[in-house]
Amino acid sequence: xxxxxxxxxxxxxxxxxxxxxxxxxxxxxxxxxxxxxxxxxxxxxxxxxxxxxxxxxxxxxxxxxxxxxxxxxxxxxxxxxxxxxxxxxxxxxxxxxxxxxxxxxxxxxxxxxxxxxxxxxxxxxxxxxxxxxxxxxxxxxxxxxxxxxxxxxxxxxxxxxxxxxxxxxxxxxxxxxxxxxxxxxxxxxxxxxxxxxxxxxxxxxxxxxxxxxxxxxxxxxxxxxxxxxxxxxxxxxxxxxxxxxxxxxxxxxxxxxxxxxxxxxxxxxxxxxxxxxxxxxxxxxxxxxxxxxxxxxxxxxxxxxxxxxxxxxxxxxxxxxxxxxxxxxxxxxxxxxxxxxxxxxxxxxxxxxx
Numbered sequence: 001x002x003x004x005x006x007x008x009x010x011x012x013x014x015x016x017x018x019x020x021x022x023x024x025x026x027x028x029x030x031x032x033x034x035x036x037x038x039x040x041x042x043x044x045x046x047x048x049x050x051x052x053x054x055x056x057x058x059x060x061x062x063x064x065x066x067x068x069x070x071x072x073x074x075x076x077x078x079x080x081x082x083x084x085x086x087x088x089x090x091x092x093x094x095x096x097x098x099x100x101x102x103x104x105x106x107x108x109x110x111x112x113x114x115x116x117x118x119x120x121x122x123x124x125x126x127x128x129x130x131x132x133x134x135x136x137x138x139x140x141x142x143x144x145x146x147x148x149x150x151x152x153x154x155x156x157x158x159x160x161x162x163x164x165x166x167x168x169x170x171x172x173x174x175x176x177x178x179x180x181x182x183x184x185x186x187x188x189x190x191x192x193x194x195x196x197x198x199x200x201x202x203x204x205x206x207x208x209x210x211x212x213x214x215x216x217x218x219x220x221x222x223x224x225x226x227x228x229x230x231x232x233x234x235x236x237x238x239x240x241x242x243x244x245x246x247x248x249x250x251x252x253x254x255x256x257x258x259x260x261x262x263x264x265x266x267x268x269x270x271x272x273x274x275x276x277x278x279x280x281x282x283x284x285x286x287x288x289x290x291x292x293x294x295x296x297x298x299x300x301x302x303x304x305x306x307x308x309x310x311x312x313x314x315x316x317x318x319x320x321x322x323x324x325x326x327x328x329x330x331x332x333x334x335x336x337x338x339x340x341x342x343x344x345x346x347x348x349x350x351x352x353x354x
Contacts, residue, residue: 001122002068003148004055010104011059012212013143014132015123018051023127024236024259031131031139034058034213034255034278035112038076042116045073045093047156052120053130055149058213060107062115066096068153071118077110077279093118110279117151134213134256178204178285182273184296186241188232188264191225199223200266201288205250209282213256218286222248225264237261240269242288254278270296272303 019032033039060079071093081088082103123130132140205220223244230246241253243263320327
């Protein structure tokens with residue numbers, strides 16, 4: 001089987017898909033990708049199934065060599081990415097020949113990127129998913145240097161196309177100094193007095209360096225539960241739950257969160273804002289905005305419409321040349337320092353012929 005030979009795993013990289021659904025009742029976390037929107041886009045671009053696994057890269061700094069020819073794409077966080085020595089775009093299916101080197105830089109904007117392969121990566125499936133769960137090596141482990149990540153060479157080509165995401169709708173595009181994150185009341189919302197609810201919703205919090213796939217700790221004002229009781233009988237938690245532990249600073253649980261927790265939960269991030277939240281880097285500032293379930297449902301429906309409108313497929317220029325009496329259509333794209341050409345369904349940097 002073909003494989004990606006890992007030269008640099010970056011800060012933290014792992015294989016992920018949509019996770020393990022419906023297993024929390026037996027103590028198994030759902031796991032899965034952090035930024036569902038960027039991951040879903042990568043499968044769409046390549047024509048993969050919706051649950052094909054990819055490599056999730058936190059922070060960037062990832063470098064691999066392709067053992068066999070295939071197609072790939074990169075979505076999510078923005079940085080300078082190179083196929084061999086040619087700068088390449090996000091959100092486009094590229095052809096990588098055997099021995100090609102892909103370098104994904106430290107990210108300039110956003111925090112999580114996705115490298116997907118035509119047909120998805122083919123690590124071992126456990127309980128219906130290839131997702132690595134960082135808190136149990138039963139479900140795999142993070143990617144290490146010199147590791148080989150398998151993929152299956154496919155016998156079809158994706159169409160040469162480039163997707164551009166309208167800046168207005170991108171979860172990476174906010175120019176605000178303080179990012180609003182919408183939340184719902186959570187199970188123990190009334191374990192907090194009106195005073196501390198007001199502190200929670202009127203304050204600015206900073207994402208700390210204590211940030212991994214399990215959760216992100218926030219820095220800011222203390223949030224105190226009634227009677228200073230920060231222990232409750234353990235109950236259900238999920239990604240987006242905001243716990244207030246004994247140190248009185250919020251923790252937002254992410255995809256690899258535990259299935260139950262014993263700290264009071266004051267709020268829960270709505271699903272629409274979760275992808276935006278996880279793309280924020282340590283040091284980013286956020287403010288919580290309380291909404292109703294009706295508001296959250298309307299936002300979800302609106303976001304689906306926005307995503308459909310925001311993904312613009314850029315038209316490649318076409319010219320026809322005659323070779324041995326036959327017409328051949330070539331597609332090309334010039335974008336600043338990036339020049340691409342599409343031949344026989346293969347999108348490649350224009351200097352691939354060197």
